[in-house]
Amino acid sequence: MIPDFLYQIVVFAIIVTITAVFAKIFSYLIKGAFKTWAPVVRTHVQRLVSVCIWGIGLLIGIQQLGLRMDFLLLLIGLFGVAVLIAIKDSLENIGAKYFSDVYVPFKVGDIIKVGNTSGKVIEINPITTVLLTDNERLISIPNSLFLKEKVENVTPRIWKEILVPISISSNINLPQFESEVLKTCNRMRRYLDERFPPILTVKGRDKRSVGLVLTLMVREPSKKNEIIEEINRKIFETEDKMRGGKRKRRK
Amino acid sequence: MVFPLLRRMLEKDILTNAHWVSLNSMGPEKIEADNITLDHVRLGKKRMGGYGQAKETMWKTLHGIQKKRKTVELFFWQDEFIDYTHYNRLCSELVMKLDKENDFDLFYIHDFQQLPMAHMLHTFKPKVFRWHIPFDESLVPKMWRQPLASYFDAYDVVIVSCKKYLESLKKFGYTGEARYIFPYIDQDIYKKPSRSELDEFNHKFGIQEDDRIALVVARLDPMKGQDRTIRGFAKVAKNFPNVKLVVAGNGSFSGKLGIGLSKAERWLSQLRELVKAQGVEDRVIFTGYLTHKELQAAYERCELTILPSVLEGFGLVVIESWLYKKPTIVSSMAGVAELINHGENGLLFDPNNPDDLAHNLSAVLSDQNLASALGKNGYKASRQCSLERGMKSEAQVMLDLVGSMVAKRRVRR
Numbered sequence: 001m002i003p004d005f006l007y008q009i010v011v012f013a014i015i016v017t018i019t020a021v022f023a024k025i026f027s028y029l030i031k032g033a034f035k036t037w038a039p040v041v042r043t044h045v046q047r048l049v050s051v052c053i054w055g056i057g058l059l060i061g062i063q064q065l066g067l068r069m070d071f072l073l074l075l076i077g078l079f080g081v082a083v084l085i086a087i088k089d090s091l092e093n094i095g096a097k098y099f100s101d102v103y104v105p106f107k108v109g110d111i112i113k114v115g116n117t118s119g120k121v122i123e124i125n126p127i128t129t130v131l132l133t134d135n136e137r138l139i140s141i142p143n144s145l146f147l148k149e150k151v152e153n154v155t156p157r158i159w160k161e162i163l164v165p166i167s168i169s170s171n172i173n174l175p176q177f178e179s180e181v182l183k184t185c186n187r188m189r190r191y192l193d194e195r196f197p198p199i200l201t202v203k204g205r206d207k208r209s210v211g212l213v214l215t216l217m218v219r220e221p222s223k224k225n226e227i228i229e230e231i232n233r234k235i236f237e238t239e240d241k242m243r244g245g246k247r248k249r250r251k
Numbered sequence: 252m253v254f255p256l257l258r259r260m261l262e263k264d265i266l267t268n269a270h271w272v273s274l275n276s277m278g279p280e281k282i283e284a285d286n287i288t289l290d291h292v293r294l295g296k297k298r299m300g301g302y303g304q305a306k307e308t309m310w311k312t313l314h315g316i317q318k319k320r321k322t323v324e325l326f327f328w329q330d331e332f333i334d335y336t337h338y339n340r341l342c343s344e345l346v347m348k349l350d351k352e353n354d355f356d357l358f359y360i361h362d363f364q365q366l367p368m369a370h371m372l373h374t375f376k377p378k379v380f381r382w383h384i385p386f387d388e389s390l391v392p393k394m395w396r397q398p399l400a401s402y403f404d405a406y407d408v409v410i411v412s413c414k415k416y417l418e419s420l421k422k423f424g425y426t427g428e429a430r431y432i433f434p435y436i437d438q439d440i441y442k443k444p445s446r447s448e449l450d451e452f453n454h455k456f457g458i459q460e461d462d463r464i465a466l467v468v469a470r471l472d473p474m475k476g477q478d479r480t481i482r483g484f485a486k487v488a489k490n491f492p493n494v495k496l497v498v499a500g501n502g503s504f505s506g507k508l509g510i511g512l513s514k515a516e517r518w519l520s521q522l523r524e525l526v527k528a529q530g531v532e533d534r535v536i537f538t539g540y541l542t543h544k545e546l547q548a549a550y551e552r553c554e555l556t557i558l559p560s561v562l563e564g565f566g567l568v569v570i571e572s573w574l575y576k577k578p579t580i581v582s583s584m585a586g587v588a589e590l591i592n593h594g595e596n597g598l599l600f601d602p603n604n605p606d607d608l609a610h611n612l613s614a615v616l617s618d619q620n621l622a623s624a625l626g627k628n629g630y631k632a633s634r635q636c637s638l639e640r641g642m643k644s645e646a647q648v649m650l651d652l653v654g655s656m657v658a659k660r661r662v663r664r
Contacts, residue, residue, distance in 0.1 A: 175340040182333045189328050197327035197398055202373040 012061045019057025023050045035236045036229040039166050092144040106153045107163060107213075113152040114141055159221050160193055164214040164231055165203075172242050174202075174210060180242075181214060184234040191227055193217040253361060254287070255437045255638055256645060261286050265646045270349050272342055290349060292341050294334075301334030306364050309335075313363065314474055314562050315390040323392050336367065343371035350374065356653045360406075369405035377652040380406040383434075384564040385586065386416040388423035400424060408648055412565040413586040430648060433590070434565045435641025438633065441574045444548040452548035456497065456536050463494045465612065466553035466577075468546070468568045469560070471502045471515035476559035476582060476602050477522055483559075483600075483608030485529035491616050494534070498522070499549055501540040550575040555615050555622065560585050561602050569597070573633035578625035580611045590635060596628035 027046045034042050063069050084091065106112045110121050112131070117139055119131030128140045168177060178200050185198035192198070196217035204211040214231065218224055253271060260266040268286065275291035276299060282289040294302060308326055311317035326332055342365065346358065358378045360368045369378040380403070391399060400423070403409060409429045411417050417431040444452075458464065465484065469475035477498055484496045502515020519537065526535045541549060550556070556572035556579045563585035570587070572579050573596075581591050582602040591597040598614065600607040615622045634640065 174344060175337050178340050179333050179337050182336060183330070186328050186330075186333070194325075194328065195394055195397055197332075199370070199398075199401070202371070205373065 015061040305331040305335035464553040482605035486609035573629035576626035
């Protein structure tokens with residue numbers, strides 16, 4: 001006869017395994033369904049869905065172990081509210097920084113105008129964006145302001161620029177990936193300004209991934225969205241192909 | 252230039268550890284010698300071909316001799332440029348990996364084929380770039396200006412070989428820190444050859460005891476202007492029946508499929524035809540590659556040297572020749588021309604004017620006093636390109652960037 005507690009642990013393990021499988025399946029489904037989205041956004045949606053599935057799965061699993069869920073949830077909820085109140089302003093700025101990575105059209109080196117302030121962006125950290133003004137003053141602007149105020153990027157030729165954030169697994173061969181991305185860009189040359197060749201820049205890396213930005217200059221601003229979608233699709237295919245190649249080699 | 256510099260800096264305790272990353276598809280992954288680790292980057296045959304072609308296009312364009320307009324305009328959109336970028340990315344990835352293991356204080360990147368490196372290195376650590384070839388902003392195509400400028404801007408300091416190139420770099424629009432440091436050689440390795448070494452050299456190349464030798468030492472390449480020397484020499488050959496022109500050197504630059512000799516061989520056959528056409532067949536000797544001992548003998552045996560380059564980053568052969576107190580006749584288009592005071596430590600000539608070279612050749616060959624004075628003064632001037640002096644200037648750039656305390660700390664190996 002199997003003791004009760006052992007039975008509960010086995011069920012818990014099965015629930016965790018099923019949760020992991022579900023999280024993986026949903027991650028692949030999202031990846032496939034949103035090929036043309038900016039890779040950074042896609043990755044974050046994948047993570048968010050994954051965290052939700054894991055949360056639900058673990059709660060069901062814990063319940064199975066016979067623990068009191070109402071008390072546990074109350075504790076987690078109270079702790080969460082306390083943390084949110086304590087770091088409300090910082091979270092607002094960090095959130096804005098996350099969204100500005102994808103949607104606000106400026107980067108370090110650009111000249112921007114926000115409200116009555118204008119200057120060159122010299123730093124974008126998780127909380128603030130630092131501007132250097134013409135009279136050499138440093139002005140720090142909370143990132144949350146960029147979601148509320150009108151931001152004007154007055155850098156010359158900036159309307160031509162497309163910045164495509166890319167995140168690839170650190171297992172992918174970067175030189176090879178770069179070559180494939182550049183080949184894709186070359187095939188789209190007729191839509192791009194030939195004086196400004198595409199440039200892939202490493203923005204950050206950790207054990208799991210490498211953060212990159214592809215900079216392109218378009219001929220016509222009206223084509224921007226089409227180009228971004230096409231580039232994102234090609235990058236997705238390239239990454240997928242290279243991952244597939246790696247999997248095959250492992251086999 | 253790099254290896255002697257690193258070795259001397261390690262000897263003088265300016266550096267405590269050095270890694271040298273370079274292209275070598277055949278050799279081992281890593282070699283250690285004299286506290287310097289050579290880390291090799293490998294390129295496949297196909298990539299090597301594309302990289303070689305991209306390098307050749309850049310070199311020709313920046314020397315103003317690329318004739319195919321389309322190739323220049325579309326350079327950054329061609330597969331060859333992707334191979335060039337691939338090579339630079341391989342280097343930068345290796346450098347970042349080594350940095351993780353060694354925690355370097357500074358990155359020193361050499362020559363135009365590695366220009367994109369700083370842009371690729373994801374670190375705030377200082378990056379210095381040494382531009383070895385001529386820099387003439389008027390030769391930079393319009394389509395290249397923006398990409399080249401963005402590559403240059405990623406460096407903390409750019410070093411060029413002479414004042415003229417520095418001015419040109421500023422005219423190009425580079426506003427970052429830039430300096431010029433004359434190239435340098437380890438002058439101690441140039442020794443006086445023995446009598447037997449001289450005899451061997453004479454015998455090998457059919458040089459008679461009473462022959463007077465005018466020497467050209469250069470890679471076999473149209474940019475080196477050997478043809479200009481032959482034309483100038485042919486004009487005075489009749490007046491100096493004992494004078495022979497010795498053309499030393501073979502090819503080392505990339506040919507059609509990467510590193511090869513095809514370009515040099517083609518150029519050699521054109522030069523042989525020119526010699527025949529000018530009627531100086533029995534007066535010109537092509538030696539091909541010379542060993543260091545043979546080169547020493549060539550300098551010792553000659554009466555004067557000529558640097559006829561159409562355009563030349565610097566021209567260290569002039570310094571080598573000065574070490575043997577030989578008078579030199581130098582193209583005004585070479586970087587080293589900045590060190591020449593015409594009539595005092597050398598003679599300058601326009602490489603596009605054979606009469607100008609002929610005139611200077613006659614002057615040196617017919618006036619022993621002038622020849623001797625030029626050689627002696629040249630010897631004094633050669634000190635400006637000593638390894639010691641170059642190292643001090645390079646070290647100053649490094650120390651200004653990293654600070655002496657940091658530079659002297661022992662790096663974990």
